[in-house]
Amino acid sequence: MDDVTELESLPVEQLIEMIRERTGAGVNLSFPGKVLARQLGRRVRPRNQRTVKTHSAGDEHGRSRNLVIEGDNLQALASLYRERGQIDMILTDPPYNTGGDFRYNDKWDKDPNDPDMGEFVGSDDPAKHTKWMKFMYPRLQMMRAMLKPSGVLAICIDSRELFHLGQMLDELFGEENRLAIINWQKSYSPRSDNRHVSTATEYVLVYAKNEKVGKTGLEPRTASMDARYQNRDGDLRLWKPGDFSGPKASTHQGMVYGVQSPFTGEVHYPPAGKCWRSPQREAERWLEEWGVSYVLKAIDDASVRARIIGVDASDVRPVKALMLATPLAEAKEKATKRWKDGPWPKIFFGVKGTGRPQQKNYLEDVKQGRVPMTYWADEDLNDPEILGDVSWDHEESGHSQTGVDELTAVVGEGHGFETVKPMKLMTKLIQIWCPPSGTVLDPFAGSGSTGHAVLKLNRDQGADRRFILIEQGRPDNGDSYAKTLTVDRLRRVIDGSWSKKKHAPLGGGFTFKRLEKKVDAKTLLLMERDEMIDTVIASHSSTGSRRNAVLIPLGDDDEPYTYLVAKNASNEGIYLVWSGAGSNTDLTEEAYEEITEEAEAAGLADVYHVYSRRNLIVTDDVIWYQIPDRILSDFGLDIRTESFTEEG
Structure with a gap:
């Protein structure tokens, strides 16, 4: 220890x-x-x-x-x-x-x-x-x-x-x-x-x-990622094949149902543990775009659905299958014609019409970017x-x-x-x-x-x-x-x-x-004016509503001000009554009058942010900041111990 x-x-x-x-x-x-x-x-x-x-x-x-x-x-x-x-x-x-x-x-x-x-x-x-x-x-x-x-x-x-x-x-x-x-x-x-x-x-x-x-x-996204999207069926929008099944069959039993293909008549189900991505009514609308009719029909498939969901057949909620209402021979003829003429509906049965249900994923619907992963995949x-x-x-x-x-x-x-x-x-x-x-x-x-x-x-x-x-x-x-x-x-x-x-x-x-120099009370009180100017500018933007406010320094060697050091985004001046430890460091009536004159000459608002050792006047247009206490506080220091406050 x-x-x-x-x-x-x-x-x-x-x-x-x-x-x-x-x-x-x-x-x-x-x-x-x-x-x-x-x-x-x-x-x-x-x-x-x-x-x-x-x-x-x-x-x-x-x-x-x-x-x-x-x-x-x-x-x-x-x-x-x-x-x-x-x-x-x-x-x-x-x-x-x-x-x-x-x-x-x-x-x-x-x-x-x-x-x-x-x-x-x-x-x-x-x-x-x-x-x-x-x-x-x-x-x-x-x-x-x-x-x-x-x-x-x-x-x-x-x-x-x-x-x-x-x-x-x-x-x-x-x-x-x-x-x-x-x-x-x-x-x-x-x-x-x-x-x-x-x-x-x-x-x-x-x-x-x-x-x-x-x-x-x-x-x-890269060009190679976007190249996977095509319009092979004459669709006006670029797309690529996507899986029509998704996870969580156990919590979405109503989306585990049979879908009959208009091309082969085979009834398709999601893979084990998965469910279809769309509810039956939405899927039925897309399937009927093949030019055929569908009907919701109860079939004896409880055991099939139970294996997919991972439960006993007795625990499976009854859900009807999407079955063809159009005779299979007629459905196959109509679906094949749509497959040849294009464009295909959102749900299709593989690029040859003989596979499992898939869905079109359109490029315009994909986030225009890729997520950093363990490999740079080109999937959505x-x-x-x-x-x-x-x-x-x-x-x-x-x-x-x-x-x-x-x-x-x-x-x-x-x-x-x-x-x-x-x-x-x-x-x-x-x-x-x-x-x-x-x-x-x-x-x-x-x-x-x-x-x-x-x-x-x-x-x-x-x-x-x-x-x-x-x-x-x-x-x-x-x-x-x-x-x-x-x-x-x-x-x-x-x-x-x-x-x-x-x-x-x-x-x-x-x-x-x-x-x-260190920012502590002793050092602050011994600073020269140019050092104090930098400290005040750093301090003033430190906390509360003033945080991240942009201060524009004012005055230089060619055009110095006695008190004005900067202005804020509201066109209000920041003033410093400080010419060194051996000079006047107090806001007096005379200093206040010169501050108002400098503000007027600089075209600033009549709100005065003033830093000084003491304030010897009372006026509503001055916002006063005591040196060194306010500077210590704005740097996150406890005024008594000069250690960082717990909040900081």
Whole structure:
């Protein structure tokens, strides 16, 4: 058991989980340091996000929606409180614990805000799995908190930590919310990387926050799928043969009945355990389109129907059969003429007229898409509730070398990335699990494949998805992927200036932000004005009716305002009375008068959202926000303890 006595600091759900572990109720994952790992997400401090215009790119719409954040992803997730519960999809590719691909600082066990990154965890470290799980667990907690109730997490992994990751996700999300274990082919030639079996595949674990409200989209239908639909009988609509029988004979006894063929006179029944798809009156109407008449007639078929339903003959409900009223010879002549002349009725008896009842399935009635399955079938498919295990070969998902080649084509040689997820895999996942106007978050952004995929889908589909990418890179080597490789890739695909030749611009844009000072009361009260402006803008859009409201920053070095910092979608100004800790930080009568003048000059409404240390006036047109309390609250922090509130 972990050496922790501060149980009162744990939220209720974690205390309940600990009781279950101790009493043996349910299956739980256990590893050294787990209790501490569960607390880290609540103890990490949000950070001020400083906008860096020189690293931002693209059009105004894209800049207002998309973010690239440089910094530690746990701190960044804590800083994105305004997005908590608002993310449609998290798509990410964390370190795989291959040795030298992630760091762990033992001081994080006590203080997740310790600035030291720690040492790289080597492949020969006996505690490497424990350290990886302690590293990932609080991040997975935060990821789950970021998702909408209908949101989905898709996380890439290889065999080294597949089982540990799956156990953590089963515990955090619930096994019932596991939608898929996708197996994708990263290479299609044998590799000598294993003494026993070549590793040609990797995995994507897909979990819904709530499987009952999560949605899985259809993939586009292919030409080969549609080619199965024809009009061989002269029908004006394309169709293909379908089964006229369906499941659940035991609960649909009334749809287990005999159907006499007008071609052969044979009486057909559904296969064992199945029933016909249509009730008798509807089926009778379609059958009579062969130019013959039918009648409902009781025949001695209780034993036949009992075997199909799976009950004793004494338990079978009496149901009449659809029998020919037209003499068989005449029925055969009329039906054969209709078979030759066409088009055939919806119910037909095989393409030669001598088979079992089948039905026409029309292309125009089929969902214009296909559901991801264990194989890529070309049948008419319905949405599944849960996908189960899914295998994608390289033609469906691309392979790892493709991802590296794609990155090289955009930014040129020398980028240093040896493994990059292919665009086909990323766009496929986003298309399935993020709606066209949804938000995709990637806490391990790397080279920016997720952002590139969102921009490409937006251009190709006319969609308006947005992305939030978080990347720290290797600051110890003076190399932050975020402001070098990630930004370079996104900027190049936005304007089409690829490494060796121009490509069609994808358009869009993003704002680059850098994590800086901690958001706590002491730090807030020591901030300079420019730091406080960024913090206020991040804070103001964080909760309640203001959540996800787009704020437009106002004022710059050429045209500065004394108080006005931004405006909202209702054309109301956001004002900050703050020029640093040693200046006036109170809303006074003089400050109020200048605020109204700035609002009038900027053409803003006469409703004033004002941030200050104290409010020394009384007026109905001011909505006041106290520094630091309101900012702490809007970042989800308890004002007294400055830890995350249980709701957060």
